[in-house]
Amino acid sequence: MATIQGVTGNQFTPTTTDYSDWQYQYATSTHLDDHNMKPGLIVQPKNKDDIKKTVLYAKANKKSIAIRTGGHQYSGASSTGPNNIQLDLRSTFTSPDDLRYFVVPGLNEQTRKSYVRASVSHSLGDFNKFLGEHKAFVPHGQCVEVHLGGHVQTGGYGQLGRSFGLLGDHVTSLEIIDHEGNEKEITKNQDPELFFAWLGGSPGNMGVLTHFTIEVHRDEDYTGSMGLRVLHTYDVAKLRKLVGYLAEMSDDANFPRNYDLCISVLSASADILGLMGGLDNEMEEKHPEIFGKDANPAWPRMIIVYAQWVPFSKDDKPDMNWFNRLKSDCFFVPQAGVEVKPMSELTAQWIFRNTREFDLPYVKRTYVTKSNNLSKNGWVDWVVSRMDRVVEPWFNDQWLSAQLQVFGGKNSQFTKNADNGTAYSWRDQTMCMTIDNFHKPEKKAEAEQWQRENDMQAIGASGLFSKEDRRVLWGSWGSFDLDANWKAYYDDEAKYQRLRKARKLADPDGVFTPNTFAVKRAD
Incomplete structure (x- = not known):
C-alpha cells in the first residue's frame, strides 16, 4: 500500500525497517499469526489535518481504518x-492544551462544577497524575498504559464503580472527525443517538475520537475518604476467606454505595523465575518507548485487596469491621493500615504500574453476572480451586492474573446510571470476574483447555457464576465477530439495532470497519 501524500506524521508500510516494531501492541504475541494484526499502512498523525487526509484517502480508495490509542485491546481490534x-494516535495530542482542567462557576460553592478536557492520546497513568495535581478524581481503570480513547468508549471500568459509576458516565461532550473528514462535537442533548453509540458501541467504529470533556469530582467534597491496599502472601485458605467476603457483599442488594472492593490474585513475577523471553520481553528490553515502562519488576505469588470508603454526607460513618477483616494476616505491614486520604490519592494507589501483568501470550476471560447467590451456591470454592490450579504450581509454565470486583446493588451508582444516555450494558451486574492465563507458547493448548473448562462451569444454565454469557467490550474473548455474538455484549436486541442504525449514520461507507469486532451497520 502506498503512503498518503501530504501527511506530515510518520507512515510505515510492511517494507519499512521499523514497521514490525510499530506494529506491535498488547495482543501481538497472543495473535502472532493473525493477518488482522498486520496493517498495510500505519499512520502516526501529527495533527487533525493528518487525520483528515487519512480518512479521505481511505474513503476514496475503499480502505478501512483501525484506530489505536494505547493498543491495549485484548483481541487486537485496534x-x-x-x-x-x-x-x-498514541502521541498525536499531547500538548498542554490537550489536557486542561477548568471550573464552571455556579450560584454557590455547591453548584460550581469542575471539568477536564482530555485527549485520547494520554495514558491512564498520566491522566490520573494530572487529576491529582488538581485535587480532583473520576472513576477509571487500573492499567497504567491503557490510553483514554479506547478506555472511555468501552466504559472505563475501575475501582470506583459502585461509588461513582464508570469513567464514560462522566463524559459531557465528544470531539470527533467523521467519515467525511469533518470536525464535530457530540453532546447528549444535541445528538443523543450518536452520543449513545459512541459511549458503548464498538470502539473506533463511528469515526475518530480526538478529545472529550468529562465532569470530575473534587477531593474537598468528600473529606474523610479512606482506603486500604493489602498485599497478602498467597494462601488458598486465605483466598477462600477473602473471596467469601467479596461474595457476601455482592449478594447484598442493600449494601451502601460508599464501599468498593476488588480482589486480585497474581502468580509470582516471571522475572523472579528467570523465565522471561519471547516477543513481549524483547520489546520491553529493546523498545521501552513502544512497549511502555514497568514500575514493579518482581513480586511473589500474592493476593491484593483494594478497599475504599467515601462519605456522601456528613452523617456517613465507615464500618471499620469491614476493613479489619480484609487486612487480617497481611504480608506487608506498612501497607496494611486503613488510611484516611483524599480520593485523588486513593485512586493513584489502585493503579497497576506495569504495562502488562506478564510478558507472555495469554488466554483471557472477563465475565459479568447478576447473581445474588454467589456466597451460597458453591462459586467461592469453585473459583478458588480454578485459580489455585494455575497460581500454585509455578513450574507449569502458566501464570495467573485474576481480578474480582463488586459492582452492583440497588445503591450502586453503576446500577443507578442505567439509561443515562450511554450504551454501556449489563448495569444490573453484581460482580465482574476477570481470570486470565498467561503462558509459555508451548502451553497454549493447556491454557485454552483450562479456560474452556472455566467457560463450561462458570456460565450457562447450570453456571456457578452466571446463567447468561455476559461480556464487556474491553474484555472480549472467543469469536471476535461482534455481529454474531452481540447477545454476549448488549442487553437486548433493541439496543443492538439502535446501535446498528447509529453506525449507518456515522459510517455509511464502512471507513471505520477494519475487522469483525464492530457493530454491523443497519441495512
Whole structure:
C-alpha cells in the first residue's frame, strides 16, 4: 500500500525497517499469526489535518481504518489487516492544551462544577497524575498504559464503580472527525443517538475520537475518604476467606454505595523465575518507548485487596469491621493500615504500574453476572480451586492474573446510571470476574483447555457464576465477530439495532470497519 501524500506524521508500510516494531501492541504475541494484526499502512498523525487526509484517502480508495490509542485491546481490534490502515494516535495530542482542567462557576460553592478536557492520546497513568495535581478524581481503570480513547468508549471500568459509576458516565461532550473528514462535537442533548453509540458501541467504529470533556469530582467534597491496599502472601485458605467476603457483599442488594472492593490474585513475577523471553520481553528490553515502562519488576505469588470508603454526607460513618477483616494476616505491614486520604490519592494507589501483568501470550476471560447467590451456591470454592490450579504450581509454565470486583446493588451508582444516555450494558451486574492465563507458547493448548473448562462451569444454565454469557467490550474473548455474538455484549436486541442504525449514520461507507469486532451497520 502506498503512503498518503501530504501527511506530515510518520507512515510505515510492511517494507519499512521499523514497521514490525510499530506494529506491535498488547495482543501481538497472543495473535502472532493473525493477518488482522498486520496493517498495510500505519499512520502516526501529527495533527487533525493528518487525520483528515487519512480518512479521505481511505474513503476514496475503499480502505478501512483501525484506530489505536494505547493498543491495549485484548483481541487486537485496534489493529487491522494488509488491505487497511491503522491510525496510531498514541502521541498525536499531547500538548498542554490537550489536557486542561477548568471550573464552571455556579450560584454557590455547591453548584460550581469542575471539568477536564482530555485527549485520547494520554495514558491512564498520566491522566490520573494530572487529576491529582488538581485535587480532583473520576472513576477509571487500573492499567497504567491503557490510553483514554479506547478506555472511555468501552466504559472505563475501575475501582470506583459502585461509588461513582464508570469513567464514560462522566463524559459531557465528544470531539470527533467523521467519515467525511469533518470536525464535530457530540453532546447528549444535541445528538443523543450518536452520543449513545459512541459511549458503548464498538470502539473506533463511528469515526475518530480526538478529545472529550468529562465532569470530575473534587477531593474537598468528600473529606474523610479512606482506603486500604493489602498485599497478602498467597494462601488458598486465605483466598477462600477473602473471596467469601467479596461474595457476601455482592449478594447484598442493600449494601451502601460508599464501599468498593476488588480482589486480585497474581502468580509470582516471571522475572523472579528467570523465565522471561519471547516477543513481549524483547520489546520491553529493546523498545521501552513502544512497549511502555514497568514500575514493579518482581513480586511473589500474592493476593491484593483494594478497599475504599467515601462519605456522601456528613452523617456517613465507615464500618471499620469491614476493613479489619480484609487486612487480617497481611504480608506487608506498612501497607496494611486503613488510611484516611483524599480520593485523588486513593485512586493513584489502585493503579497497576506495569504495562502488562506478564510478558507472555495469554488466554483471557472477563465475565459479568447478576447473581445474588454467589456466597451460597458453591462459586467461592469453585473459583478458588480454578485459580489455585494455575497460581500454585509455578513450574507449569502458566501464570495467573485474576481480578474480582463488586459492582452492583440497588445503591450502586453503576446500577443507578442505567439509561443515562450511554450504551454501556449489563448495569444490573453484581460482580465482574476477570481470570486470565498467561503462558509459555508451548502451553497454549493447556491454557485454552483450562479456560474452556472455566467457560463450561462458570456460565450457562447450570453456571456457578452466571446463567447468561455476559461480556464487556474491553474484555472480549472467543469469536471476535461482534455481529454474531452481540447477545454476549448488549442487553437486548433493541439496543443492538439502535446501535446498528447509529453506525449507518456515522459510517455509511464502512471507513471505520477494519475487522469483525464492530457493530454491523443497519441495512
